Amino acid sequence: MKLITAMIKPEKLEDVKKALFDADIHKMTVTSVLGCGQQKGYKETFRGAVTEINLLKKVRLDIAVNSEFVEPTIQAIIDGARTGVIGDGKIFVRELDECIRIRTGERGHEAIG
């Protein structure tokens, strides 16, 4: 089992969700985050003061998958999120030790669904 974490551009979320649904991946957690990478920031001003803002708004997806779904998930995220412009984001894949469904108590492969 793996936990896939992806940071994407907020405006691409709908496209990524659609690509994941099309690949039969329906379960995910979405959070709003700030981050920086290669993408440049922008200037903010208020009453004469100027600050460079380089933490940009991104959206984070956390998806727990069984091994056979890892590649399809990665591909779906890339298809949905890629624009070709710097700032498209990154995908991290981590080993997932255990997964439990709270309602039924199922564990492992069954719990991920």
Add this chain to the structure above:
Amino acid sequence: MKRILLIGLLILAAGSLHADVPDVAELARGLDTVWVLVAAFLVFFMQAGFGMVEAGFIRAKNTTNILTKNFLDFCMASLGFFLVGYAIMFGTGNGFLGLNGFLMRGAENPSGVPMLAFWLFQAAFCGAAATIVAGGMAERMKFPAYLIYSLLVSALVYPIVGHWIWGGGWLAGLGFADFAGSAVVHTTGGVAALVGTLILGPRSGKYRSDGSPNVMGGHSIPLAALGVFILWFGWFGFNPGSTLGVGNGELIALVAANTNLAAAAGGIMAMVTVWIFVGKPDLSMAMNGALAGLVAVTAPCAFIDPWAAIVIGGVGGILVVLGVLFLDRIRVDDPVGAFPVHGINGVWGTLAIGLFGRSELGLKNDGLLLGGGWGQLGTQALGILAVVVFVGAAMALIFLAIDKTVGLRVSREEELRGLDIGEHGLESYAGFQIVE
């Protein structure tokens, strides 16, 4: 000696008392002036109402932008209407526009109150008309483009329409009636908003590939709700103030009551309509309904009985919901419903005079439903058609010219990041993490 002194004092006292008592005509004029000025202050306050409604109905990242447009609208209308606008609207020239009174020098005063009181009242109306467009073109219009538009509408387009109807122009001569501005203010603003929205195109991501609209939720229903009540409150200056005088109180009382009834009816009928068509009682639509009722009663308010105000407002509430749904159906993105509220109901209110108006209250003919025949309705229809065509053509010209020079729409990157950052370099809600 004492007696002479006493008589002398009495004469002096009587003389000074007599000199201090103003005559009744002057008192009446003073009272009317206070009335018009207080009404002007109320209409000015509507600017805050517009600002809050527009801000509440759009996303947080564009809030400063729309408030800046709203703010500058009033500043520029105030100046534009002083330098040029009033002269065109109320000056003597021809049936199309006025040609004297620029910079208010030698300006004409058709009212019974002091020139500047009348001017302030009219200037506030001008500001209201200009700011209607900000809502329809929200979230993707360049700020410099908006400033240019705002100046042109306050100084030229609005005063010309106003001249036709209130400044002794050709429509006034035909017996066309518009008591407080369904045609002059709201149709002008609404049609301009529609033209602008059409030329700008929808917001990025508003319509899916199958044409259905995405929800782009307003970021603050509380602000919008506050704004609607402020507008409703200000409308008590907009409509009753247009009597330009207190008289014996009968007319201003009638107009105020009609104003309130139409708003209430519009709110209820809009809520019922959206409940039926969409499945939930949507407050944003119900509030648009109250505004629609207010817009619709603005033209007829002095010429109708209260029962008619209820009908007119109620129909307005239904029309605004249908209008919003229809615009989305044809993929015209009007974020705050500027055209359904002001355009559609501006036309409805103007026509309603021809249906419900009473000649005893000042119209040329009775309305159709009161047995007066088609005369008044025909005049109203002709007039409102002329306004729609003129404003539509003028605004198309203006917006296309602005697009060719300064550019009308922001870039897609800026639209995504938000106009607050893009156009103004600041955030409306610094420190808040706002998720879309």
